[in-house]
Amino acid sequence: MRDRRSGYGECPNEEGCPVEYTLDVIGGKWKGVLLYHMIEGPIRFNEFRRICPTITQRMLTLQLRELEEDGIVNREVYPQVPPKVEYSLSEFGSTLVPIILEMKTWGEKHKKLSSIAAR
Amino acid sequence: MRDRRSGYGECPNEEGCPVEYTLDVIGGKWKGVLLYHMIEGPIRFNEFRRICPTITQRMLTLQLRELEEDGIVNREVYPQVPPKVEYSLSEFGSTLVPIILEMKTWGEKHKKLSSIAAR
DNA sequence: TTCAATAGTATACAAATTGATACTAGATCA
DNA sequence: TGATCTAGTATCAATTTGTATACTATTGAA
Numbered sequence: 001m002r003d004r005r006s007g008y009g010e011c012p013n014e015e016g017c018p019v020e021y022t023l024d025v026i027g028g029k030w031k032g033v034l035l036y037h038m039i040e041g042p043i044r045f046n047e048f049r050r051i052c053p054t055i056t057q058r059m060l061t062l063q064l065r066e067l068e069e070d071g072i073v074n075r076e077v078y079p080q081v082p083p084k085v086e087y088s089l090s091e092f093g094s095t096l097v098p099i100i101l102e103m104k105t106w107g108e109k110h111k112k113l114s115s116i117a118a119r
Numbered sequence: 120m121r122d123r124r125s126g127y128g129e130c131p132n133e134e135g136c137p138v139e140y141t142l143d144v145i146g147g148k149w150k151g152v153l154l155y156h157m158i159e160g161p162i163r164f165n166e167f168r169r170i171c172p173t174i175t176q177r178m179l180t181l182q183l184r185e186l187e188e189d190g191i192v193n194r195e196v197y198p199q200v201p202p203k204v205e206y207s208l209s210e211f212g213s214t215l216v217p218i219i220l221e222m223k224t225w226g227e228k229h230k231k232l233s234s235i236a237a238r
Numbered sequence: 239t240t241c242a243a244t245a246g247t248a249t250a251c252a253a254a255t256t257g258a259t260a261c262t263a264g265a266t267c268a
Numbered sequence: 269t270g271a272t273c274t275a276g277t278a279t280c281a282a283t284t285t286g287t288a289t290a291c292t293a294t295t296g297a298a
Contacts, residue, residue, distance in 0.1 A: 016230060017152060017155070017170075017171065017226070018222070018223045018225075018226025018227040018230055019151050019152050019155040019219065019222045019223050019226055020152050020171070021226040021230045022151075022222040022225050022226040022229075023148075023151050023152065023222070027146075027148065027151075029142075029146070029284090029286095032138050032142050032146070033136060033138050033142065036136070044244085044245085045244075045246075046243090046244065051136075052139070056285095056286060056287065056288090057245085057246075058247090058285090058286080058287085059285070059286070060246095061245090061246065061247085062285090077245095080244090080295090081243095081244080081293075081295050081296090082243050082244035082245075082293090082294070082295070082296095083243095083246080083293090083294090084244075085244085085245060095225065095229070096225065098221050098225075099218065099222055099225060102221050103137070103141040103218055104138050104141070105137075105217075106141050106214065106215065106217075106218060107136075107137025107138055107139070107140040107141035108137040109214075110141075110144075111135060111137055111140045147255095148256070163274085163275090164275050165273085165274065165275075175257055175259095176275085176276070176277090177256080177277085177278095178255090178256065178257075179276095180275085180276065180277085181255090181256090196275095199274090200263085200264050200265045200266085200273095200274080201265070201266085201273045201274035201275080202263090202275050202276080203274075
């Protein structure tokens with residue numbers, strides 16, 4: 001549902017489900033996690049890779065590009081060698097922080113509980 | 120990342136990202152939307168279909184089954200013909216409501232703005 | 239001089255997720 | 269008698285996501 005013109009936007013059945021709209025923006029497989037790690041401040045490409053070692057370079061690139069296209073993250077390139085590129089939440093992206101923090105809170109609470117239950 | 124034993128759970132790099140954990144539970148393509156429509160109370164299979172006409176029967180079944188497996192929704196079958204099956208948030212599922220409501224709030228606000236911007 | 243580091247791109251392929259369509263049973267309605 | 273309703277299955281196709289590997293340019297360090 002990436003293409004907003006053929007997906008959500010065209011469906012005229014009602015005025016559109018707000019949750020569906022939100023998921024259209026942050027519903028990518030890794031987007032929530034990436035946004036989470038940007039809350040603290042700008043972060044570099046390879047820092048992401050170290051923090052989430054299970055995401056591949058390709059996926060990281062793709063998800064960051066989509067977030068950039070949607071105006072959620074800013075990408076700043078420093079003309080250095082070796083290259084330095086920093087990703088950070090845009091002003092618009094910052095409006096998503098409450099959602100991400102609710103996810104963090106829930107995860108912290110129930111991750112703990114499920115690891116206890118697993119004993 | 121459905122299989123918690125091979126996905127999130129096995130990765131021992133740190134104690135695990137809470138947002139990743141949360142997305143492991145509600146990250147399915149339609150789960151957020153389905154949970155949202157259950158907030159108001161129990162809802163039947165075909166009611167979901169009418170409310171979200173773009174979800175296929177198959178996907179609806181699959182996503183509801185996963186939510187059920189994870190203890191997030193209750194499925195109640197009424198022995199009638201034609202059949203009646205109601206889905207509702209479990210007590211555990213209700214702990215996710217704050218996340219869903221944040222998504223709703225955000226969607227309502229920015230859906231409006233983007234439809235204005237589109238003129 | 240060769241190696242490491244950075245932030246990627248390119249390519250090929252495998253696996254997982256999602257979608258489209260047709261089909262089912264049994265009661266009720268016309 | 270045949271159509272309609274419900275809550276699904278079954279099967280196959282298409283899309284998305286993931287894996288693996290090789291490659292780029294430039295600087296600085298060993």
